[in-house]
Amino acid sequence: MSSELKAMEPPKPSYDQEWVIQISRALEEDLQDINAEGLPVSIFSVPKTLISLKPDAYTPQLMALGPYHHQRPELCEMEHHKLTSAKRVQKNLQQIKFCHLVNHIAQSDSTVRACYHRFLEFDQETLALIFAIDASFLLEYLQTYSPEMEEGSLMRISSKMAHLIDYTRRKTAHHAILRDVIKLENQIPLFLLREVHSFYPGEDHDEVFATMLMGFCKDLLPTKYINYQRFREECFGRAHLLQLLYYMVAPKFQLVPDCSEQEKPKESEEIGSVAEEVEISASHEMEVELSPLVEEIAIPSVTQLHKIGVNFCPTKGGLESINFDESCDKFYLPIIHLDDNSEVVLRNLVAYKACVAPEMMVFTRYTELMNGIIDDEEDVRILREAGIILNRLKSDGEVATLWNGMTKSVRATKVPVLDKTIEGANTYYSESWKVRMNVTMKKYVFASWPCLTFLAANILILMSTLQAACSMYNCSKIFKSL
Structure with missing residues (x-):
């Protein structure tokens, strides 16, 4: 009998049939929306060369935002909390229903899809509902970064969400969500957040929203340096929160991409030979099969430079303030704050730029510089005592592990300001009489x-x-x- 019932059931569509249905549906949609023309892709999947080495740093651990990780079984627990936020938004919306907000988002369907690198299998209504709910939760979370939060001018956080969203930003769950919010694969378009926020009660929506974004970036920025005027001018032009954070930490440098890995300038070879001669390049274990991986740059460690009289000095600027002044034996580096969220932030900033513009890796070059000069906890101690590293991790050893674990799976990029600093440090070190004496001893005595x-x-x-x-x-x- 059971076999007869199975025979009567209509056959399930094969994978090929499902693919045809999805593609046909996509072709039937109006993909010629003028707003989507020329819109660059900004939300990517993290490259396997990065994610395979540290999956937890790139994959959401508590909650999904957007379509990439929607309905992952291990993240479903947060869905009812997001639904709670959506209900509160529905209650506070002015003269419209939540379904109207969903329909408004659906009208931008092609523009939203154009932001994503992957093909999104969800239909228009489902995708709009996902964004409406996720945006509701994210905005409730972001409003904790607004000064008005304490004054009560915004919607107060409900008691049901108090264990997750905390305007004092001290609770463990709050930081767990923060780490997921900033991950590349969890980004949702910023213009969409702005539109949903415009439906909230109150006036000066853009001013309030910009204040929230600024507080968010200020909390997460590793260098804590913000050009406030530039932020106001550019914040709404960014694609998502991670991109906004990137352009706050990485200024616009004049970049010279390294188009050929085989053609290396003689100067670099000379510097590399000197570095090898005096053993200034630490050898860290790397996964060879996950090429291309850029080896640690040849530069003396903090301890080695400090022993020959170099003083490390903090600067109040950003990455553009990095400089090695051999006339006064000073190495200038921006102040960097490191806490439990820092590794996720740093890795996803690198991952974002590796996807969108691998030839313009300014921030990655900075992480390579820090990786090169920090070998162990003694290097961290010197930088911490100099006021360059503000360490909120458990130990200096954890900071050293963080920097030495940073992956550089991108091709080499020349950043004039940073490369000049690296070359200056190498030249100064190799010309030091102490180093020359070591080289002489090794050549003529030890040999x-x-x-x-x-x-x-x-x-x-x-x-x-x-x-x-x-x-x-x-x-x-x-x-x-x-």
Whole structure:
């Protein structure tokens, strides 16, 4: 009987049939929306060369935002919390229903899809509902970064969400969400957040929204340096929160992409040979099969530079303030704050730029510089005592592990300001009299050590033989007679 019922069931569509249905549906949609023309893709999947080394740093651990990780079983627990936020938004919306907000988002369907690198299998209504709910939760979370939050001018956080969203930003769950919010694969378009926020009660929506974004960036920025005027001018032009954070931390440099990995300038070879000669490049284990991986740059460590008289000085600026001034023996670096969220932030900033513009890796070059000069906890201690690293991790050793674990799976990029600093540090170190003395000792003393050892051994054997002969023939009488 059961076999007969199964025979009567309509056959399930095959994978090929499902693909045809999805593609046909996509072609039927109005993909010629003028707003989507020329819109660059900004939300990517993290490259496998990065995600395979540290999956937790890139994959959402508590909640999904947007379509990439929607309905992952291990993230479903947060869905009812997001639904709670959506209900609160529905209650506070002015003269419209939540379904109207969903329909408004659906009208931008092609523009939203154009932001994503992957093909999104959800239909228009489902995708709009996902964004409406996720945006509701994210805005409730972001409003904790607004000064008005404490004054009560915004919607207060409900008691049901108090264990997750905390305007004091001290609770563990709040930071767990924060780490998921900033991950590349969890981004949702910023213009969409802005539109949803415009439906909220109150006035000056853009001013309030910009204040929220600024507070968010200020909390997460590792260098804590914000050009406030530039932020106001550019914040709404960014694609998503991670891109906004990137352009706050990485200024616009004049970049020279390295188009050929085989053609290397002679200067670099000379610097590399000197670095190898005095052993200034630490050798860290790297996964060879996950090429292309850029090896650690050749530059002395903090400890090595400090021993020859280099002083490390904090600057109040951003990455553009990095400089090595050999005239006064000073290495200038921006102040960087490191806490439990820092590794996720740093890695996803690198991942974002690796996807969107691998030839313009300004921030990655900075992480390579820090990786190069930090080998162990002693290097961290010197930078911490100099006021460059503000460490909120458990130990200096954790900071060293963080920097040494940063992956550079992008092709080399020349950033004039940073490369000049690296070259200056290498030249200064190689020309130091202490280093020259070490090189001389290694070349002429240590290299001759086997010969000296052989000569000393022969002299010892000769003297032993002479002593034995003297004991037999009474050499003292012979010498007296002479």
